[in-house]
Amino acid sequence: MSDTPDLSARFARAKFRSWHRGTREADYMIGGFFDRYHADWGEQDLVWFETLLDEDDVDVMAWALKTQLVPEEFSGPHMDLMQRLDYVDIPR
Numbered sequence: 664m665s666d667t668p669d670l671s672a673r674f675a676r677a678k679f680r681s682w683h684r685g686t687r688e689a690d691y692m693i694g695g696f697f698d699r700y701h702a703d704w705g706e707q708d709l710v711w712f713e714t715l716l717d718e719d720d721v722d723v724m725a726w727a728l729k730t731q732l733v734p735e736e737f738s739g740p741h742m743d744l745m746q747r748l749d750y751v752d753i754p755r
Contacts, residue, residue: 673709674701680716689720691751692727699750700741711741 668676678701682694697712704712715723715737725731727745744750 670706670709673713674704677701677709677712677716681712684720686720689724691753692724692745692748693720695750695752696727696745700744708741711737 678694678697681697682690684690684693693716701709701712718737722731726733726737726742727748729746733742
């Protein structure tokens with residue numbers, strides 16, 4: 664039996680981690696991004712997101728808000744989508 668979780672378990676873990684960041688703002692931004700885009704992701708996309716989840720929320724949010732330069736390892740089409748912020752749905 665392998666110790667490596669299968670892809671569906673990794674997606675489930677990523678969803679949990681994206682919605683349990685520690686602040687409501689980060690939950691909406693990172694969790695909302697996951698909810699909007701993960702259905703089209705393959706394993707490499709998930710690897711990118713799992714790596715992003717290891718970063719501090721303040722940095723991820725600053726990159727998404729374009730108040731800090733995005734490190735090279737996170738720049739590209741996924742970050743471009745994250746910077747749109749059109750996926751943040753705040754219930755009222």
